[in-house]
Amino acid sequence: MSAFIITDLEYRYAAASVPALQGININLAKGQCLGLIGPNGSGKSTLLSILSGLLTPTSGTVFFSQNDNLTLAKYVQKNVALVPQEYAFYPQLSVTQNLEYFVSLCAFSYAESQTRVETVSHQCQLQEVSNQKAKFLSGGYKRRLNLAIALLKDPQILYLDEPTVGVDPISRGSILSLLSALKNQGKTIVYTSHLLTEVQDICDQIVMLKLGKASYLSLDQGQKCLTIEFAHTLSVSWVEQFSGLSIKVECKDNHLKAYIKSSAELFAMMALLSQSQLDILNMHYDQTSLTQYYLNHMENNDITEY
Amino acid sequence: MILQSIKKEFILVFSDLHSVAVLLLMPVIFMLIMTFAMSERQDDMIHNLAVEFKTNNEDEQALFGRYLAGFGYQLNSEMPEASASLVLGSNLKQQLFSSQNIPLIQIEFGSATSPAIQALLNQHVQLAFARLKLHLYMLDTGEMDETLPLDKQMAQINQQTDTSQYIKVAKDNLELPVVTYSVPSWLVFGVYFIVLPISLTLLNEVQNGTLIRLKTFPVNLQHYFLVKLLAFYLFSIGQFLFLSLIGWRLIPLLIDLPAVPYKQLWELLCTVLVVSLAAVSFASIIAALVRSFEQAIVLGGGVNIIMAALSGFMVPLDIMPQSLQQIAQFSPMYWSAQLVKGTMYGQFNHEHWMSIIYLTVFAAISLTISALLFSRRIKDLSWN
Structure with missing residues (x-):
């Protein structure tokens, strides 16, 4: 079942000559994690603002699966939580005071509020700093508090904007583990980050935005990349052999990259190499990295779908 | 909430x-x-004011000075950085009773002297003139015993011109x-x-x-x-x-x-x-x-x-x-x-x-x- 469906979405800022977003189509299943990546100014924040009900699309629709027939703003208030990149809390208040204040804005009873504060403190491992003023916390704890406040209302959908910026590897690990645990509990997550390895680790779907247009990447965890450096430049006729194997290859001078989806494809590829008797200088066989996709995509001016 | x-x-x-x-x-x-x-009390403000007072040593000028000093002013004949400088004209007695309106005193205020102090000094100079005029008049008409010591004469004038008893200010x-x-x-x-x-x-x-x-x-x-x-x-x-x-x-x-x-x-x-x-x-x-x-x-x-x-x-x-x-x-x-x-x-x-x-x-x-x-x-x- 879908958490939300975005259809032909376009957004144009007043007086802007080109749309900030156009032709966006996303269908995100409940309990999945969507990674939003792209350079600064590519439209990620605009898309998050629309999903949060802060902006109204110029055209297209955003549909949240729900039984309550709520308006977008009401649905967001009830089921969606934001974790901004900034520390969106009160530095002069202690961790507990921050949590108590934000939980008081939710429609919980006093007892429920207390339970939510305790649960979230435990989830985000904030108990040991509960009485410290937020401004004196380390970067990692500040990030956890930022996340904890979002979790107070027990949201079904969570938007996170670079939630691990400026965080040490241990704290980053604990934040990512928490997000994985939330996903396992059925929470839907929209995650934006420039740290592509993180996105690759926790996201099920990835949308790359460039100048307001989207490319959709469904990362097949089994797909790997065979990178070979030959002694000589490869001939076009030799490379064309791969079209018969339906293996996607990229070739430039004496370098070849082949995207392998199964063992059978790997064996077929090795057989061809063996027959060709070309001199091989170097060879890697590795998980395809999102960084590779990202760089390839951003270097090309056209929009390609993988 | x-x-x-x-x-x-x-x-x-x-x-x-x-x-x-x-x-x-x-x-x-x-x-x-x-x-x-x-x-700060008015008395203290007046006492702390530096006033230069220039005369020709005529008796009437000296008497005017004593009436003015009676308000608490410290008058000095030479004071380069005075808050106010008073220069009295000569033949004061003659001029006081003349029908011509000739200025009898020239007042110069220092640049730092506040408008409130200027107004206060102006008011006191006028009162001192009024008392001096009454004093000279009473001497001329014989209503004032000129054999009395000057202090007693002045006390008599001050008493006759004192109007404070007519005013009641709420506590x-x-x-x-x-x-x-x-x-x-x-x-x-x-x-x-x-x-x-x-x-x-x-x-x-x-x-x-x-x-x-x-x-x-x-x-x-x-x-x-x-x-x-x-x-x-x-x-x-x-x-x-x-x-x-x-x-x-x-x-x-x-x-x-x-x-x-x-x-x-x-x-x-x-x-x-x-x-x-x-x-x-x-x-x-x-x-x-x-x-x-x-x-x-x-x-x-x-x-x-x-x-x-x-x-x-x-x-x-x-x-x-x-x-x-x-x-x-x-x-x-x-x-x-x-x-x-x-x-x-x-x-x-x-x-x-x-x-x-x-x-x-x-x-x-x-x-x-x-x-x-x-x-x-x-x-x-x-x-x-």
Whole structure:
């Protein structure tokens, strides 16, 4: 079942000559994690603002699966939580005071509020700093508090904007583990980050935005990349052999990259190499990295779908 | 939510030392300095004034000098940096009784001499001339025994021209004027500075993304804004009471004046509620308007200082030109200060009731404007 469906979405800022977003189509299943990546100014924040009900699309629709027939703003208030990149809390208040204040804005009873504060403190491992003023916390704890406040209302959908910026590897690990645990509990997550390895680790779907247009990447965890450096430049006729194997290859001078989806494809590829008797200088066989996709995509001016 | 919001705003204000200094310390310092500065007795002011007095050693000139010195002035024949210089003409007796209006004295004031001191010296010179003229007249007509020692003659003249017994000033007015002039003004000035913490906390919430986050919480942001103002309203009431305690009870004691009693508690209550409401409402407009900390400080502080100047806090209203006095009649700070003065005297009159009405209407209009401005502001919020 879908958490939300975005259809032909376009957004144009007043007086802007080109749309900030156009032709966006996303269908995100409940309990999945969507990674939003792209350079600064590519439209990620605009898309998050629309999903949060802060902006109204110029055209297209955003549909949240729900039984309550709520308006977008009401649905967001009830089921969606934001974790901004900034520390969106009160530095002069202690961790507990921050949590108590934000939980008081939710429609919980006093007892429920207390339970939510305790649960979230435990989830985000904030108990040991509960009485410290937020401004004196380390970067990692500040990030956890930022996340904890979002979790107070027990949201079904969570938007996170670079939630691990400026965080040490241990704290980053604990934040990512928490997000994985939330996903396992059925929470839907929209995650934006420039740290592509993180996105690759926790996201099920990835949308790359460039100048307001989207490319959709469904990362097949089994797909790997065979990178070979030959002694000589490869001939076009030799490379064309791969079209018969339906293996996607990229070739430039004496370098070849082949995207392998199964063992059978790997064996077929090795057989061809063996027959060709070309001199091989170097060879890697590795998980395809999102960084590779990202760089390839951003270097090309056209929009390609993988 | 309301209690948590109030608790949050109080913690935010008290953890910001600058806000505490502006709201509590600055008005106390102003009240103390201004009350102390104005508490100097007229006698002391005159005694400390350096007056140069130039004569030709005529008897009448010397007698004029003695009458003037009788007000407490220290007269010196040579004083290069005098506050005032008096040069008497010659043939004083002849000129005094002449029908021609020839100036008998030339007065030059130093650049640092205040208009109030100038007016006082002018008044005393005229009185000294009047006494001298009467003295010479009585000697001429034989009503004054010229064999009496000069001191006794002068005492007789002073007694005959003394009119103080015809004037009765209310006891309260004699004891309170210094306190009622400076304390209400600077108390109100401090209360209106609530604009700074309101603006700064709201700006912080906008800039660190808290307001966007709150927009996705199940809370109406207009309601949130009103609760925020309620918290500051309660703070403002506490601030008013604290400043009144300092200004009415402690400061008078420090300068050897009687403390001002809290006379009518219901008048005090009305004043606190209305003045704080007006201050917070006015502050809410600035808070909803400003987009940066610099704007908040310049606009919030600047508007308050200009309004205080126009309301007669810095220069007494009664020595301002008529046009400026009329402008003051439209200033919420002026209405507020008038109300506080009325509360100190413990007697509300028609003017005070009008001030309450003006301030309440002003607060209602300000709150409506700020609610509209805030609505526009939250409508423009988006994820950055």
